[in-house]
Amino acid sequence: MIPEISLQPSVGVRRRMLVERVIKGVLAAMAGVTVVTSVLIVVALVRPAISFFGDVNFLEFIGGVDWKPLFKPPHFGVWSIFVGSLWVGSIALVVAIPLGLGAAFFLSEYASPRVRSIVKPVLEVLAGIPTVVFGFFALNFVNPNLVAKLWPVGDVGTYSVLAAGLVTGIMILPTVASLAEDAMASVPDALRQGAYALGSNRREVSTSVVFPAALSGIVAAVVLAASRAIGETTIALLAAGSKAQLSGNPGEEGQTMAGFIGFAGIGDQATGSTGYQSIFAVGALLFVVTMLLNIASIRVVRRFREVYE
């Protein structure tokens, strides 16, 4: 009845399988581009950084507080710009954590679908504002109108670390809010209902059920936002100033690691000069710091996902 049965691919099918294999290869190569990018980043940073440390004592780099790599005589104490980054990052987190979490609680636990459908896109717009615009806002509005008038310690000049930090905080606020909201939304409703059934009100459910259950996702959101704040270049460049100094007063100007990279990059340093290489040394440090934060964030999220899946 059925002549000559074979499950061997016929000629037409064999051509389709060849097409299939070629396409799979091309697609895999495209995915490979992302790995190549990472490798290139590491190579780009490491090679000049190594020759930088051939010229500059490593202990001076990580121990010194005087950062004047483009001056004569140069000084390479990275500590002052590292602390500058910590200042901007910390101020930004002080702004973004409470405000972002407040917004996340509102959107996830309180807002009606209607209100949510209005507020959420507006937050997305805030998330899409270019950093150069935030930089302008910090320099042109926040620093003269808020920081200069309200900051109690010392005189505030054209630039301040505080203005850069505050506006960076506004920039990362939507990141915290939306990732924290995602974490809260993935808390099973059964947990909430269990608490409601015991007579808790909405606030108590939010703080004592949803918050602990979503905590790891919230931590991941905050860590990721911290990484973005520390790596932010343009706001720091425009609003924090370019004077690297170790100061305990955020009302003064200061420079961050990312800000220095941008500043030196604009200056068009001669290839191979120590000034040029210092870009890569600081870049390597910045890359390592942010990568540790990113990986920590990815880890926390992974573990958290397993809990409910």
Added chain:
Amino acid sequence: METQDLEQNSTEQETKISDNVVLTATDLAVFYGDFRAVRDVNLEIRRGEITAFIGPSGCGKSTVLRCFNRMNDLIAGARVEGSVKYHGIDLYGDQADAGEVRRRIGMVFQRPNPFPKSIYDNVAYGPRVNGVRKKSELDAIVEKSLVGAALWDEVKDRLDASAMGISGGQQQRLCIARSIAIEPEILLMDEPCSALDPIATARIEDLMQEIKQQYTIVIVTHNMQQAGRVSDSTGFFTTEVNSESDRRTGVLVEFNSTQKIFSRPDDSRTEAYITGRFG
């Protein structure tokens, strides 16, 4: 080519004894990672018959069904031991290509899953990917398949309408039409009526009787009455709990003519299930 000849010679005897047999499972076991989902499946599917798989949920009946057209390949970590032979050719051997297997052994799923395209394009999808390009040829196939699936009269005036807009029962018959458009020899049906109402179910059951001479059917069902109504042979699966690991593995308890399974089964577990004392 030589190896193929050898293969055919060695299976010649077996094929002669039961040349009605289209599919043979021997000591079949399926693993997901290191978890053995089902084991010791030995059965033969005969041409022109409807074979039903019944049993409690988790007994591996769907898993076995999905082995028959290599849909388990799509699950990462899934692995098959033992053999499934289609006319003597090992479905998992070097001689078999998964696409070719699925072309000959079609499948209808638990929930109707028409593509979000027109009714016409749904039926024409299989022939198209398998190389049919001529419009007149496609038209003929679409009509023949829809007639075969007893859907033609209901949709012939709106072949360009979206398949998402017809009823669930019609969608399931469309999926059957879509499968038979590439003229498979066997049609696997994985609980095809579980998402349908009784009237739509009855229509599918009638349809199965109409097409079983042309397409050998294997159906998984959770509905014992359905198996009794439509099938010629029945396999009863159940789960065994491993006392050490506390994991459940499916086993084929009994494979026999439907009449025998439902009147005087060989195994007491089958009897317990049939009479409703278990499962």
Added chain:
Amino acid sequence: MTSLPSLRAEKTPSRSAKDLVFRIFMFAGIGIALGSLATLLANVIIEGAPRLNLDLVTSMPSARPRRAGIQSAIFGSLWVVLTTAAISLPTGIGAAIYLEEFARRDRWYNRLIELNVQNLAAVPSVVFGILGLAFIKRGPLGLGSTVITASLVLSMLVLPTVVIVSREAIRAVPDSFRQGSLALGATKWETVRHQVLPNAFPGILTGTILSVSRALGESAPLLMLGALTFITFNPTGLDSQYTVLPIQIFSYISSAKQEFRPLAAASIVVLLAVLLALNAVAIFLRNKYQKRW
């Protein structure tokens, strides 16, 4: 008389106070976020109003604030963003298809690619500028400060985001479509081409518009690539020198002359208008094609 049970909310002073504090905490979050956005917009619009006219977009950048405009920056942004899209979209969508449809999760290299994409998406943008400085502007490729240099760097920058949003759109296509197609003997690629991509397309489009609009607003990596010079001509090709809106804005903001401030603000309004338009298109497409399967 026996006291009846009460079903009114139990209102202890401390519970009410905590509720109030929590409300204030939430509304501060939303209020300051929305308030900042409103203040920012008001600030640039008021500041930029005197310069918001046709001259702004028809004049070339200049060192003299009165005559300066942003024409070459608008054309530069167009060139750079379109080239970036042409490079990053096919690559990113291809990578997403590979990871979602072809890659086996149990292979270490596929897990490495996944982890790498997630990490790369969070690498500071200025680091991509360093990469471009070392390998593309100078070094092995040595392409100088040109449109193609900027586009290559921005492509690498947005690629991880394009991959992530495309994967989400692909993942949203129900598995039953894939199974139906494969069960008819279609190959994986045929299934992707005929079932997955058509259904994932609206989602991919929306996500990628938003990723590419990020390239439009990006400034830090381009600062590293020597884009901060007065360019008084529009690009004519991939090897042209260029400026883009964010860089031109940066240049006007950081100028010592205060007269450039209104110009910077007006240019910001133009940039934001373009970005908002892109956002609106993306949201419109999302709503138009939103499907329930």
